[in-house]
Amino acid sequence: MTSNAEAAEIFRTIADFLDLLGEKFKPEAYRRAARSIESLTEELGAVAARKELRSIPGVGDAIAEKIEEYLRTGSVPYYERLKREIPPGLVELMRLPGLGPKTARRFWVDLGVEGPNELRDAIAAGRLVGMKGFGEKKIDQIRSALAASAAGAGASRRPIEEVYPVARALVHALEDGNDADRVEVAGSFRRARETVGDLDLLVTSKDPARVFETFSTHPLVAEVMMRGETKETVLLQGGFQVDLRVVKPEEFGAALQYFTGSKDHNVRLRSLARDRGLKVNEYGVFRGDERIAGATEEEVYGSLGLAFIPPELREDRGEIERAARGPLAPLVSDPDLKGDLHIHLPPDAGPEAVDRAVAEARGRGYAYVGVVVGGVGADSRVWLLPPTTRARIPELRTPRLAVSAVLETGRDAVPDELAEIPHDARIVRPIGGASASDRSTVRGRGPPPTLVAHVGASGATEAATLAAWVEVARRVGAGIEVGPGSERLDSGAARTALEAGVRLHVPTGLLAPPDDPTRAVALGFARRAGAAPDSVINVRAEAEVSTTGSGSTRERRGRSSDLPRSRPGARRPGS
DNA sequence: GCCGTTTTCGGCCCGACTGTTTTCAGTCG
Numbered sequence: 193m194t195s196n197a198e199a200a201e202i203f204r205t206i207a208d209f210l211d212l213l214g215e216k217f218k219p220e221a222y223r224r225a226a227r228s229i230e231s232l233t234e235e236l237g238a239v240a241a242r243k244e245l246r247s248i249p250g251v252g253d254a255i256a257e258k259i260e261e262y263l264r265t266g267s268v269p270y271y272e273r274l275k276r277e278i279p280p281g282l283v284e285l286m287r288l289p290g291l292g293p294k295t296a297r298r299f300w301v302d303l304g305v306e307g308p309n310e311l312r313d314a315i316a317a318g319r320l321v322g323m324k325g326f327g328e329k330k331i332d333q334i335r336s337a338l339a340a341s342a343a344g345a346g347a348s349r350r351p352i353e354e355v356y357p358v359a360r361a362l363v364h365a366l367e368d369g370n371d372a373d374r375v376e377v378a379g380s381f382r383r384a385r386e387t388v389g390d391l392d393l394l395v396t397s398k399d400p401a402r403v404f405e406t407f408s409t410h411p412l413v414a415e416v417m418m419r420g421e422t423k424e425t426v427l428l429q430g431g432f433q434v435d436l437r438v439v440k441p442e443e444f445g446a447a448l449q450y451f452t453g454s455k456d457h458n459v460r461l462r463s464l465a466r467d468r469g470l471k472v473n474e475y476g477v478f479r480g481d482e483r484i485a486g487a488t489e490e491e492v493y494g495s496l497g498l499a500f501i502p503p504e505l506r507e508d509r510g511e512i513e514r515a516a517r518g519p520l521a522p523l524v525s526d527p528d529l530k531g532d533l534h535i536h537l538p539p540d541a542g543p544e545a546v547d548r549a550v551a552e553a554r555g556r557g558y559a560y561v562g563v564v565v566g567g568v569g570a571d572s573r574v575w576l577l578p579p580t581t582r583a584r585i586p587e588l589r590t591p592r593l594a595v596s597a598v599l600e601t602g603r604d605a606v607p608d609e610l611a612e613i614p615h616d617a618r619i620v621r622p623i624g625g626a627s628a629s630d631r632s633t634v635r636g637r638g639p640p641p642t643l644v645a646h647v648g649a650s651g652a653t654e655a656a657t658l659a660a661w662v663e664v665a666r667r668v669g670a671g672i673e674v675g676p677g678s679e680r681l682d683s684g685a686a687r688t689a690l691e692a693g694v695r696l697h698v699p700t701g702l703l704a705p706p707d708d709p710t711r712a713v714a715l716g717f718a719r720r721a722g723a724a725p726d727s728v729i730n731v732r733a734e735a736e737v738s739t740t741g742s743g744s745t746r747e748r749r750g751r752s753s754d755l756p757r758s759r760p761g762a763r764r765p766g767s
Numbered sequence: 768g769c770c771g772t773t774t775t776c777g778g779c780c781c782g783a784c785t786g787t788t789t790t791c792a793g794t795c796g
Contacts (some may be wrong), residue, residue: 210768217779221768252769290785292794327787379796392796420784435796455780455796462780467773473781 196236199262200226202271203255208283209274211293212300224250227456229259231507233687237263249456249508281307288337298323312338349387350432352716353676356709358412359391362434365410366395371402374444378451382503384716386682390433392451400438407436443475445488450474456508457501464512465496472496504683504720523719524698526711528731532700533562533643534673552702559733561702562643642729643697644670646679658685662692671697671729674721675714686721695729696721 207222228249229236239245240263245256258268279300284307286296299305302323303314315335320326359377366372372395376382379392397403404424408416417433418425424436439447450458451474465472470479476486477495485495493500498515502523505511514520532553537545546563553561644665658681665672673679674686674696681689686696696718701710718728725731 215768218768220779224769250769254768290794294793325787325792330786333786390796418784423783450781451796453796459780463770463778466780467771471781475782 194237194263194266196229196232199236199259200230202262202268203229203258205283206268206271206274208286208293209271209278212278212282212286212297214293214297221250222255224456225255231509231684233684233691279306281310284308284341285311288334288341290333290337308338308341349389351676352381352384352386352388353709353713355381355388355391355432356713357707358428358432360707361412362391362393362407362410366393366403366407369403369406371399371406372397372438373441376448378448379453382452383454383506384504384683384713384720386684386717390435393434393436394444394447394451395436395438396441396444397438403438404436439474441487442483443486445490445492446472446476446486447474449489449492452503452506454507457506457512460508460512461496464498468496470496502719504716505722521724524715524723524725524728524731525719526715528725528728529558529698529700530733531558531560531562531730532702533560533671533697533730534645534699535561535563535702537563549702556700556702558700642670644672645697646673658688662689662694665689665694666692671695673697673699673714674718674723675699675710676717677710680714681717683717683720686717686723690721690723690727695727696723697729700730 203222203226207219207226210219210222225248228251232239232248236245236259239248240260245251245259246253251259258270262268282296282300285291285299285305286293288308299311299314303319305311305314311334314320315331315338320331320334359381363375363377366375374394374396376394377391378394379388379390381388381391395403400422404419407413407424408419408426412428413426413434414429414431415427416424417427422438426434426436428434437447437451450472462472465477470477470484472478472492476483477492478484485491490500493515498512499519501511501515501520504523505520511520535549537549549561549563644661662672664670672681672686672689672694674681674683674689675698680699681696689696698714698718699710701708704710
């Protein structure tokens with residue numbers, strides 16, 4: 193069985209091998225291809241079948257051929273050959289922090305060391321002493337890197353929703369202190385990647401040393417790893433790395449652009465600048481020695497003849513070319529949200545719980561709130577309330593108030609069966625956690641669902657299952673929920689849905705505490721998937737969302753049948 | 768190995784920081 197993730201890992205390892213062999217540019221070429229393959233929204237096999245492998249950024253003749261070999265045989269001969277030539281332990285060595293390909297290669301060539309264990313022995317035997325470029329500090333550093341790696345303290349990426357409260361806490365601490373003026377989070381966090389490897393914080397300040405001093409005493413900070421004049425690196429409790437940089441106000445936009453990335457986006461931007469006789473770095477855009485932009489990101493993109501590119505799109509997937517042709521289509525943003533179709537209340541929730549949801553919705557200026565009383569259970573009911581309603585649950589248990597439905601998918605729900613729902617079927621009852629005998633209720637009478645929820649719970653991490661659910665949503669004209677957590681779509685899956693013409697539902701975290709990540713992260717994923725306001729179902733006013741009456745139902749079906757058919761796509765963590 | 772509204776050949780982002788150095792190599796992001 194082949195997979196995009198495995199292919200990407202093969203190319204990444206080829207890059208490491210080539211690094212160890214001292215190749216200059218090939219490693220980056222293979223890594224670039226690996227990143228592209230990882231961020232595909234469909235299986236490599238499907239792209240190959242259309243003979244479009246070469247349209248993947250960073251894939252040329254040579255790599256396309258290797259992908260075809262991989263798809264055909266499950267392995268890449270070039271990779272297998274390198275694996276025989278180069279001890280795999282060297283790759284482990286060069287991935288240790290502070291070590292790189294040059295150092296690992298020297299251990300191999302000069303000392304015959306082929307992996308972490310042998311290096312540990314060599315250090316213990318004093319064989320590094322006297323090697324040019326290896327002083328006492330360097331050897332100590334390597335010794336602790338080896339120990340940390342053996343203890344399994346590998347720095348790994350974390351889900352963005354886990355990092356979100358940490359980022360907020362650190363930003364607030366910096367803002368509340370007197371020394372930092374502007375504070376922003378850059379990096380993959382700002383691009384709303386599904387996982388975040390570290391946090392990049394950017395501040396302006398007249399007194400960087402004091403910012404660093406204050407920052408390193410924050411309760412979340414466990415250890416200061418490095419402090420220079422403009423940059424400090426710390427480890428938080430639990431080993432998560434945070435980089436803090438202080439920049440001048442006139443450089444803030446350039447620095448924010450630079451440290452937001454992605455790497456591929458920046459490389460492309462720089463080469464575009466070079467073509468135009470300009471130079472871009474984290475201090476600004478320069479013509480010769482003259483700074484022509486730098487205070488804001490808009491200025492930076494503008495000076496290169498580009499429209500502003502939202503951070504979530506900065507992956508070098510064609511956004512730079514589009515920005516060169518003119519302004520990009522707007523992405524959905526927080527003020528666009530006009531309601532929430534999917535709030536869960538516990539089965540024993542009293543009227544005050546519904547009141548609270550309605551009041552919160554009203555406070556935010558929402559036009560409606562959809563309340564599911566009960567969990568993802570067979571007995572849950574969905575009601576769509578205008579926020580002016582003073583809700584009482586007993587009152588709500590009357591059909592005339594139910595103007596929408598949520599298809600509550602559950603672990604036992606099978607999209608293949610649901611996909612066979614005839615076009616004129618009406619879904620009145622949510623089927624969450626439905627037992628086999630309950631599935632027939634899907635074919636009952638009533639309005640079609642507005643929303644297909646909890647898709648991930650039914651195994652949508654599989655590309656085929658996801659495609660099937662997308663097809664269900666497309667056929668009945670429903671939206672699918674995007675956002676953090678295994679039960680919602682990540683940005684790659686959301687892009688698959690959008691490509692099939694299915695709209696997204698952005699959860700608003702209506703009843704969640706202030707630093708709950710749901711809404712912000714869901715918006716980020718939706719934007720990363722390229723969702724325009726129009727592609728999000730809960731930007732609409734109530735009348736358009738509700739599905740009472742056959743007229744609106746027919747109208748929606750008419751629209752959805754004009755949309756392109758779903759294309760099965762691989763679901764990968766975002767790039 | 769990839770790529771091209773200046774290029775199908777000759778480029779390939781660029782600066783901070785560290786440790787080891789009397790001017791730089793390696794790593795990192």
